[in-house]
Amino acid sequence: KKREPPPEPVELLLKTVRHFLRGLAVVMNRLPDPRRQERCLYTQAHLIWTGLLLFLMHLGSRRQMRFERLADSFTENLALLSGQQGLDTVADPDTLAYYAEHVSVGAIEKLLAWMMRRLIRMKALDPFRLLTYFPVAIDGSQICTFNEEPWAGCPHRQLSNGDIQYFAYVLDAKLVTPCGMALSLASEMLTNEGNEEFDKQDCELKAFPRLVEKLYAFYPRTKLCLLLDGLYANQNVIRLIESKRWKYIITFKEGSMSERFPEAVSLANMQTENRLKVRQPDRLQQFVWAEELPIAEFTPNVLFCYERPKKGEARQFVWLTNFHLSRKNVEKIANNGGRLRWKVENEGFNVQKNNGYEMEHPYSEHANGFRIFYILLLMAHIITQLILHGSLIRSLCRTFGSAKNFARRLAESLRNHAAPADLAMPGQIRFLPP
Numbered sequence: 001k002k003r004e005p006p007p008e009p010v011e012l013l014l015k016t017v018r019h020f021l022r023g024l025a026v027v028m029n030r031l032p033d034p035r036r037q038e039r040c041l042y043t044q045a046h047l048i049w050t051g052l053l054l055f056l057m058h059l060g061s062r063r064q065m066r067f068e069r070l071a072d073s074f075t076e077n078l079a080l081l082s083g084q085q086g087l088d089t090v091a092d093p094d095t096l097a098y099y100a101e102h103v104s105v106g107a108i109e110k111l112l113a114w115m116m117r118r119l120i121r122m123k124a125l126d127p128f129r130l131l132t133y134f135p136v137a138i139d140g141s142q143i144c145t146f147n148e149e150p151w152a153g154c155p156h157r158q159l160s161n162g163d164i165q166y167f168a169y170v171l172d173a174k175l176v177t178p179c180g181m182a183l184s185l186a187s188e189m190l191t192n193e194g195n196e197e198f199d200k201q202d203c204e205l206k207a208f209p210r211l212v213e214k215l216y217a218f219y220p221r222t223k224l225c226l227l228l229d230g231l232y233a234n235q236n237v238i239r240l241i242e243s244k245r246w247k248y249i250i251t252f253k254e255g256s257m258s259e260r261f262p263e264a265v266s267l268a269n270m271q272t273e274n275r276l277k278v279r280q281p282d283r284l285q286q287f288v289w290a291e292e293l294p295i296a297e298f299t300p301n302v303l304f305c306y307e308r309p310k311k312g313e314a315r316q317f318v319w320l321t322n323f324h325l326s327r328k329n330v331e332k333i334a335n336n337g338g339r340l341r342w343k344v345e346n347e348g349f350n351v352q353k354n355n356g357y358e359m360e361h362p363y364s365e366h367a368n369g370f371r372i373f374y375i376l377l378l379m380a381h382i383i384t385q386l387i388l389h390g391s392l393i394r395s396l397c398r399t400f401g402s403a404k405n406f407a408r409r410l411a412e413s414l415r416n417h418a419a420p421a422d423l424a425m426p427g428q429i430r431f432l433p434p
Helices: 009-020 024-029 044-056 062-068 072-082 093-102 105-121 200-218 235-243 260-270 330-335 338-354 367-388 403-416
Strands: 134-146 156-158 164-176 182-189 224-228 247-251 275-279 283-290 301-309 315-321
Touching: 009 072, 009 367, 009 403, 024 044, 024 072, 024 105, 044 062, 044 072, 044 093, 044 367, 044 403, 062 093, 062 403, 072 403, 093 367, 105 182, 105 200, 105 367, 134 200, 134 338, 164 200, 164 338, 164 367, 182 200, 182 338, 182 367, 200 235, 224 338, 235 247, 247 338, 260 283, 260 301, 275 330, 283 330, 301 330, 315 330, 315 338, 330 338, 338 367, 367 403
Parallel strands: 134 224, 224 247
Antiparallel strands: 134 164, 156 164, 164 182, 247 315, 275 283, 283 301, 301 315
């Protein structure tokens, strides 16, 4: 049987952006422009899309983009994406770097938030809600390290040999889904102001309120459920989340609250009716929950999950949550809530570091430019996931083989295939399981 040719990646990109993010180039051009307009040749949409394509094609450096852009088809395709027609050249990556060093970080953050609000308002992500709330995993990760101080106030640590190592660290909030997507809602760079030595936990906890306020400002009416690790199991975090009227599912360990954990175990033993066994195809799960554990002025519930797989050792998971627990919802809260938190590491940071985005490469050693390139990386990661998990590709494995292969094919398609301006649009694009 003759094999059908795979779809052109550049056309997949254009269809996905026009469907999910209609008007993106217009929003880009409305951002506050720090440049002198009488000397500008390229629009803001042209420059931002140049940065997005750098990550979409997995080029790994600004220098590589300098050579990839030298093709007529690349220029025409970039014109369709950015809306700036009539140019016979593409901006040099150094022009992009200059723009990144001067544009407002807050403006680009709002652009990222606009993308996610667009997806939420068009109800594209509604199938992934957890009891009407979007599951949002929050976690921190180191981006890259420097031998010398790249900018004032950069976090640093002293190594065992006495050397000072500078590094960038970020706290991200990602909307995670069971099908494997990790869509960034907002991020907050960690700083080391006022501390002689960097303390990861202390700085993450101090950055958490800033990130929560940013999330509330960008998505004031969106119902969020924060998925957090054991570091955040304390009354200050719970009080902050409750003030926003959000839900939370926090990993609850014996060392998190030394007095409250034994009390939760005692409550679970006394509330004998709170039991449920669920037999999954590959494992047996037993749920036990304790209601109204007193923590300051709050009374959250505690959910215990004992899991015995057919192969391997038995495991136990414990979560602190303000969801009302019952036999009807504990399985969903555990499997589609608490167990999803690890996707911020695997589908989030791990992909951004090791699957072609080269997050650990410093695309700029300017404080503002570094932050802008990181946000562009997050935006490109969102667009890639919309393409690979959308119904335009029936099977990623059979069509392109892997996400890395798709990025390589996209680079070839951008250089060698000029997409038509009147590209036929599909009626609907829905997300499919991997």
